[in-house]
Amino acid sequence: MGGGARRTRSHRLPLAGVRCHVVDHVGRDLPPGCPGELIISGTGVGDGYWRRPELTAERFPDLSGATGYRSGDLVSFSPGAGLAFLHRTDQQVKVLGQRIETGEIEATLRRHSTVRDAAVAVLPDRTGVVAFVVLEEADSQPRPLPADVAAELRRDAEKWLTGAMLPTAWFQVHELPRSPNGKLDRPTLTGWATQAVPAVPATVTGSSAQAVAEVWERVLGTPVTDTGATFFSLGGTSSGVLRALAQLQPRYPRLHAADLFRHTTLRTLAAHLDTLDGAAERTDPQAGGDRARTVPAPSAAGKHSADNLEESNAAVPDVPALCRSGSRPVPALAR
Template sequence: TSHHPLFQVILGLQNAQEGSFELPGLHVEAEGVDLGVAKTDLAVNVIERYDDTGEPTGIEALAEFAEALYDRSTVEGFAMRWVRLLEQLVADPSAPIGRAELLTGPERDRILSEWNDTSAERNDGTSVEAPAETLAGLFEARARRTPEATAVLFAGTRVGYGELNARANRLAHWLIGRGVGPEVLVGVELPRSVEMVVAVLAVSKAGGAYLPLDPDLPRDRRNFMLEDAQPVLVLDPDAMAQDVSGRPETDPPRGAALHHPAYVIYTSGSTGTPKGVVVTHTGVAALARTQVRRLGVSPGSRVLQFASSSFDVAFGDLCTAFAGGAALVLPEPGQLSSEALLRLLADAEVTHVQLPVSVLRALTFDGVESALPRLETVVAGGEVCPPELAARWSAGRRVLNAYGPTEATVCVSTHTVTDGEPSSGGVVPIGRPVADTRLFVLDAGLRPVPAGVSGELYVSGPGLARGYLDRAGLTAERFVASPFEPGARMYRTGDLARWSTDGRLEFAGRADEQVKLRGFRIEPGEIESVLAGCGGVREAAVVAREDVPGDQRLVAYVVPEKSEGAAVALDPATLVARLAEGLPEYMVPSAVMVLDRLSLTPNGKLDRKALP
């Protein structure tokens, strides 16, 4: 499944007449021999053919490909589109190549419509809460229906839907009295606990938008988020200690509509500062509806919330559990290591879990297939999933590979792994779009590219965020008008993807320098900006390295300033400590290397591939 180390594609032209010749009583001519081995990923040999008089009769192309990287239908598609391109160039030699149309009408319809058709899922008759509901309305309906059912399990404590609803209502009435309502942000700075769930529900019931502030965030990042978002108040342990016992336990009047913000999540920013993504209740309702269907969550299920509150998947786990009438299982601080997490999955009888690929890999051991008999569904995400890992976990349970950016409300596509399925290029596909969502793989001119060809992935549908908080320019840059749906928007993910010939999406990397590590989106530029602010640092670069397969890590490179002609001494440990003061743990490089200079490409850009 690996690529050729020097070059991957060869195009050869054989334009000399074939070397046939005559010997006494013998005619000799060249005969092609299939060696059964591909020398490169893809080789195309174009041969000019001649008749007996030496006049050219046309050209013939022979393609040789590595079966571990391509399937026959993909290469046949390449050939068909190449011929189509040549025909258009011959018909109008003066036409710009960029205007040539590679797709036939049926191909275009298949890519834009057929592979984006989710009507079967939308009309499957599944009984899920009414789609036009905020998180508060969805939870209240479930609490009225099954008040005694378990809603949250944490540290040996069980809280039912009815009790949780009453506690959230008391806090919601208190929040309303302090001016919380639609378009108002409320920070929640609480460790993982029942109180944290109460706070999130209360903010939604009051009509406000939830701003997660992980207590483990570095102070500098926390302060930036507070200054940037300007929440009307922060629910921290002191605020939660307020006596709200006299407040009503009844559901407050509905405060927020579907178009109002549900939460704001901050993600890494390429300019050196994080940006807040404003997600509406429309996206939350669509997410809950989809996840319950695709994951098979129902009353009696137990959904683990592994991700920290600063990650949108944590909110997705909460919505999925409550939409399906399941119990949300919260791990204690010491239960996130591999061994402790396995014990929690077994002891709490967790049925559904969503984990980064790196965590799944760390949990894998001989016998994991039978060690967790209650575990029904495993969702892998955040990183490229290798087929062997998915196959290991899929024995006796469902494994889904999920994909989705924060700007499109957690999840836009999934692929259910089946035993013995073929993989293209050694990765598990990210599948097909979820209900009411459309996915487009486009070129730089916003035109769809053929199956098997990489392009930038765009998303449209109800899950699209409103945009970036107080960043109108960036919102306009990333959320663009759709040329395929009048009045609709698309989100530019910055991810590269390609359609397989059977209509499954495959992740193909990033179109920019952004990386994903343990499920977190990271802009190296943000880390570089903090490094550049450290005393004595003149230049900085950060890359994600994978020297050992499956072990991806961040490495920083710095060039010291000079004082009186000599380089300033830089201590890597001191720089790491400084980064830890201003960045979340997952953004702190595991190593810092001091260099005399950073290598540049011929056009003056940083040559990241030349870094040691």
């Protein structure tokens, strides 16, 4: 990582009944300290994807009679410490706190008879994905799909994709952007997705914004001034979400954990809390009236790019477990 300070990678210890294998590109076990792909076996690993034999063969290798799962994580193992996450080896990203595979979304969209090609990009605040589909008649620059066409594509995608994987915005293009060597130009797609998002307001005001900022600062242990940064990109974790929920629920009893994973920025969460606060303000007009404050918007230098967000989210791996080096499990990781 050029220039700045090196990011500290967290190490994780095993979960009971799960084994991890750190392997090279041909599936050979690697010794401690060598980076390799993490393959998981044991408790919690299924048999494959439903009605997707090709994808199952690719992602669920046989490990001497046991079924493994290629996680797509590049990790290294340190004796006595555990697994350290390095980065992703594929196009998997986090949306609404869930890991999703953009390639799976794109393959699903291409199944529709009217779609010649398709690609998706993640919104900057990690609250959804934007779909770009290639149709016979479309402009060179992306423009919104007609509502009826978008609804049809969404209905078809709902048969195969989870809620977090369903595109929240649909655009049509004449062709997808590509680099000189023919690869999909994902930075351009990210730029298109960013333009599809309404501009961040100069300030976020109100008692809800103040409440969120104060709770986040207590949980994160640092000032929060970037209203467009996600809780996770600022260093938050899943356990931190639950701590924030516990501090916000006394005032917002209808707030649920799912809301904090859905509204991951200060701006969007404050707007959601305003809707929950409406009924309470009608019964107590003075509630919170003198507590409002203004939260400054982020500077251009402080905004998080999609790559930075992915790196920040990825720093907390989802699957800690028992790591194997060579042909024998590493006893230091057994609980």
